[in-house]
Amino acid sequence: MQPLLVSAMTLASSLGIGLGPTVAAIREQRSGLRACDFETVTLDTWIGPVDEAEQVRLPEALAAYDCRNNRLAQLALRSDGFDDAVETLKARHGPTRIGVFVGTSTSGILQTEIAYRHRDEHGRLPGTFRYAGAHNGFSVADFTRRLLGIGGPAVTVSAACASSAKVFGNAARMIESGLIDAAVVGGVDSLCLTTLYGFNSLELVSSDVCRPFDANRRGLSIGEAGGFAILERASAGTDPGAILFAGIGETSDAHHMSAPHPEGAGARAAIEQALRSAGLAPRQIDYINLHGTGTPSNDAAEDRAVFDVFGDEVPASSTKGATGHTLGAAGILEAIVAALAIREGIAPGGVNTITPDPALRTRYLRANLEQRIDCALSNSFGFGGANCSLVLGRAGALAAATREPRA
Amino acid sequence: MTASAKSIEVWIDSVALVGPGLPDWQAARAVLRGERPWQHAPAVATLPPILPPAERRRTSLAVRIALAAAHQAIGDCSFDAAQIASVFTSSGGDGLTCHLICDALTQADRRISPTHFHNSVHNAPSGYWGIAMRATAASTSLCGHDASFAAGLLESMMQATTTPGPVILVGYDAPYPEPLQSWRCIPDAFGLALVLSPEPTSRAALRLSMTIGTAEPTRLADPALEALRLAVPTARALPLMQAIARLQPATVAIEYLEPAAAGLPASRLILALEPAAAAAPERR
Numbered sequence: 001m002q003p004l005l006v007s008a009m010t011l012a013s014s015l016g017i018g019l020g021p022t023v024a025a026i027r028e029q030r031s032g033l034r035a036c037d038f039e040t041v042t043l044d045t046w047i048g049p050v051d052e053a054e055q056v057r058l059p060e061a062l063a064a065y066d067c068r069n070n071r072l073a074q075l076a077l078r079s080d081g082f083d084d085a086v087e088t089l090k091a092r093h094g095p096t097r098i099g100v101f102v103g104t105s106t107s108g109i110l111q112t113e114i115a116y117r118h119r120d121e122h123g124r125l126p127g128t129f130r131y132a133g134a135h136n137g138f139s140v141a142d143f144t145r146r147l148l149g150i151g152g153p154a155v156t157v158s159a160a161c162a163s164s165a166k167v168f169g170n171a172a173r174m175i176e177s178g179l180i181d182a183a184v185v186g187g188v189d190s191l192c193l194t195t196l197y198g199f200n201s202l203e204l205v206s207s208d209v210c211r212p213f214d215a216n217r218r219g220l221s222i223g224e225a226g227g228f229a230i231l232e233r234a235s236a237g238t239d240p241g242a243i244l245f246a247g248i249g250e251t252s253d254a255h256h257m258s259a260p261h262p263e264g265a266g267a268r269a270a271i272e273q274a275l276r277s278a279g280l281a282p283r284q285i286d287y288i289n290l291h292g293t294g295t296p297s298n299d300a301a302e303d304r305a306v307f308d309v310f311g312d313e314v315p316a317s318s319t320k321g322a323t324g325h326t327l328g329a330a331g332i333l334e335a336i337v338a339a340l341a342i343r344e345g346i347a348p349g350g351v352n353t354i355t356p357d358p359a360l361r362t363r364y365l366r367a368n369l370e371q372r373i374d375c376a377l378s379n380s381f382g383f384g385g386a387n388c389s390l391v392l393g394r395a396g397a398l399a400a401a402t403r404e405p406r407a
Numbered sequence: 408m409t410a411s412a413k414s415i416e417v418w419i420d421s422v423a424l425v426g427p428g429l430p431d432w433q434a435a436r437a438v439l440r441g442e443r444p445w446q447h448a449p450a451v452a453t454l455p456p457i458l459p460p461a462e463r464r465r466t467s468l469a470v471r472i473a474l475a476a477a478h479q480a481i482g483d484c485s486f487d488a489a490q491i492a493s494v495f496t497s498s499g500g501d502g503l504t505c506h507l508i509c510d511a512l513t514q515a516d517r518r519i520s521p522t523h524f525h526n527s528v529h530n531a532p533s534g535y536w537g538i539a540m541r542a543t544a545a546s547t548s549l550c551g552h553d554a555s556f557a558a559g560l561l562e563s564m565m566q567a568t569t570t571p572g573p574v575i576l577v578g579y580d581a582p583y584p585e586p587l588q589s590w591r592c593i594p595d596a597f598g599l600a601l602v603l604s605p606e607p608t609s610r611a612a613l614r615l616s617m618t619i620g621t622a623e624p625t626r627l628a629d630p631a632l633e634a635l636r637l638a639v640p641t642a643r644a645l646p647l648m649q650a651i652a653r654l655q656p657a658t659v660a661i662e663y664l665e666p667a668a669a670g671l672p673a674s675r676l677i678l679a680l681e682p683a684a685a686a687a688p689e690r691r
Binding site for chain 2: 095109112116119124129135137138160166169172179197198199251253256265269382
């Protein structure tokens with residue numbers, strides 16, 4: 001694919017609000033996870049909450065969109081100067097030449113869950129319930145385009161935990177087609193009872209904290225996050241130090257609704273497709289941000305896929321021990337972590353992993369590795385067998401790498 | 408959204424429709440051509456025999472209507488289901504499963520069925536489709552509220568032309584149970600599927616060109632069909648399906664997005680259909 005410039009990024013997760021606190025947390029190898037105290041949940045588990053989301057107030061004109069998910073979206077959109085960058089973008093291209101592609105898995109379902117508790121004697125929901133603005137999956141993309149005043153194509157991608165990695169593909173296709181000149185891509189997923197009790201029903205949440213790639217990993221910790229990026233066409237004049245979105249692979253497992261293919265076949269195909277799309281050989285990847293949920297089956301399948309492509313040389317880690325699994329926001333969160341790895345020259349060590357599983361062969365980082373990173377890969381896999389891998393890289397390095405023959 | 412004059416072109420290789428009083432494309436085509444009147448009857452979504460028994464038992468109406476339409480279209484197309492990319496789009500996804508989970512969460516033990524939970528993801532039909540057809544290519548699952556069909560058509564045309572390669576688009580909706588039905592009334596299930604190809608195929612009878620514009624949406628002359636178009640988000644596709652059924656040159660406009668801000672117009676997909684013979688004399 002034609003690489004796209006990542007000209008702005010913003011992130012709100014349990015590590016902090018904005019890129020600065022996120023980088024600081026990565027440097028300190030700090031985790032945002034804590035024992036679950038969310039809402040009325042009584043599960044013995046860990047969560048990665050963004051407490052600040054609760055204080056956010058939406059603009060009066062967008063009150064119909066009020067829900068935890070859109071508050072989290074606004075928290076991110078108003079950080080890191082992102083909304084100012086969008087204003088500049090609108091002035092440059094016009095508001096109808098920009099697309100909005102946002103991933104989520106549960107949108108504002110928390111508000112529906114609460115409304116169900118307050119049904120009247122006839123079973124009716126309270127009058128404060130909001131379908132389009134909160135419950136419906138499109139709510140977060142619609143809120144984003146209205147808050148930013150973007151008039152181009154917009155859609156929500158809801159492909160479980162691959163959602164906000166796949167939005168990069170939607171943007172790339174529409175920019176390539178010439179329908180738009182730039183895109184706001186992102187993902188927002190917020191804590192709710194459906195996912196906490198739902199993953200619990202599948203015995204995938206752990207009473208222990210999330211320990212990706214650990215011999216004693218027992219399951220995931222659920223987090224929440226909102227993240228966004230601006231994608232634009234790169235040009236000959238693009239700064240060689242700028243970070244580009246360079247490749248994407250999207251595949252389907254065709255295996256099982258909630259369990260990964262045991263040999264990681266779909267994951268491997270997504271990784272290989274992403275590398276081909278970027279025109280890179282495996283050895284040209286300097287860091288891999290793993291999906292690494294900390295469930296026994298995910299990490300085993302992903303390890304197999306990653307090892308089959310990269311062997312045991314490329315440093316890799318999952319940041320879900322730090323952020324929790326942010327589900328529909330995991331794709332954008334971890335794409336931004338990969339971009340920060342490149343920008344800061346720091347491959348994040350996986351937090352909470354104590355005893356690396358000897359059965360897993362990927363080069364799993366437990367400590368931060370500070371070195372130059374030119375190109376990084378980020379994996380996101382989800383229910384329904386949805387797989388997506390993204391390649392990001394420094395513009396100068398990508399130009400040089402794709403000139404040399406692929407060994 | 409007037410800035411885009413760029414036209415995107417694909418070929419319609421195969422069509423399917425399953426809706427109320429419209430059991431399959433043959434029946435829908437006759438109704439849409441005006442050859443026989445539309446009579447309301449509940450949509451019958453028969454799951455094609457493509458899933459293993461364990462998965463069959465787990466499917467809900469939303470999954471069945473999506474797979475029924477997809478299976479009809481793929482059975483009549485030029486491509487191998489295992490290789491073709493897919494785009495699923497739905498306004499509300501599986502409202503029944505969502506209701507069952509929200510209801511269970513009000514109970515003291517908050518026990519959720521694991522099957523309900525994995526069926527609750529918006530991409531459940533995509534997952535089942537992959538399992539059924541061994542389809543390992545890219546698949547996405549979209550939601551655009553009332554604009555879901557238009558958003559899905561737009562994305563499937565992007566997939567077809569930039570990959571480039573064939574794509575199956577599956578649009579579907581199913582009713583919510585109460586109490587959600589009172590807030591979002593989708594009166595019946597409705598599914599459709601289009602197999603799109605970036606190049607002419609021996610089966611493709613029509614070329615479809617798309618631009619984004621602001622024209623008034625095309626309405627259906629039959630008041631009952633027009634009511635169906637407005638009642639079910641996926642049925643916003645009916646003017647396009649009618650033009651496909653007629654096999655005549657036609658231009659229709661279907662609703663896309665409401666204005667993002669005051670002063671901006673609502674956007675529409677402007678869809679031009681041209682019969683293959685006229686559109687591609689060089690067609691094999």
